[in-house]
Amino acid sequence: MARGLYLLFGVVAYLVFFSTFLYLIAFVGNFPAVPRTVDRGPASELAPALVVNALLIMLFGLQHSIMARQGFKRAWTRIVPKPIERSTYVLVASLVLILLFALWRPITTNVWTVDNPVGAAVLWGLFGLGWLIVLLSTFLISHFELFGLKQVWLHLRDAAPAEPRFRQPFFYKMVRHPLYSGFFIAFWATPVMSAGHLLLAVGMSIYMLIAIQYEERDLVRLFGEDYERYRRDVGMLAPALKRRAG
């Protein structure tokens, strides 16, 4: 009975995540199909907009960083059953993003506009490429495990959870954090950059640079010398220009 309920919970959490991910693309890209975007929403004075938006970004960063740590997971799984630990993370992360979409206050002061049609098309192309890299990277590292479905499925089948393995598929041969590289491109590549969008891009970039430090600390603990070597040989977010001698 519990196994079936865990599976249901995992599927619901996954569907909420996937819808939130699609909305995030529309939110950052100011797509007309959605009601609120980074530049479309209730008007607000500058100071409260800056404070509210900064708090929303910080909440996103804190939730992601804290809930992803091994120590937190150990404590958390004393309350939440282990098979749905990842789904819970995914669900809370999605709810925090939904809160950001709902409470975000646009700051529409223009920072840059690329009027040249070729330049604008290139930037839209990069925007799409960024999101594609994000999605592909999740599949390279294990999409269904990252978003909790594999764990509830294995539990349903009474199979042991998979042990973490150090992997270097495709993008991961070129950079250590392709998923974050994709996010960097997606947040920054736009022909029309407003002050609000810039705040989101800067905030998310700072969060990712901090998150990488914590993630790599865990990865070194997990994979030891293999990851140390990987760190020496492969660039963090962009391919290393040249390999170090030896």
Ligand SMILES: C[S@@+](CC[C@H](N)C(=O)[O-])C[C@H]1O[C@@H](n2cnc3c(N)ncnc32)[C@H](O)[C@@H]1O
């Ligand atoms: C949200 S993913 C982000 C992965 C990476 N930071 C990126 O930007 O592509 C985080 C998970 O990927 C795992 N991970 C990151 N690099 C890995 C690698 N080379 N091999 C196996 N697992 C990895 C981490 O342990 C963590 O559970």
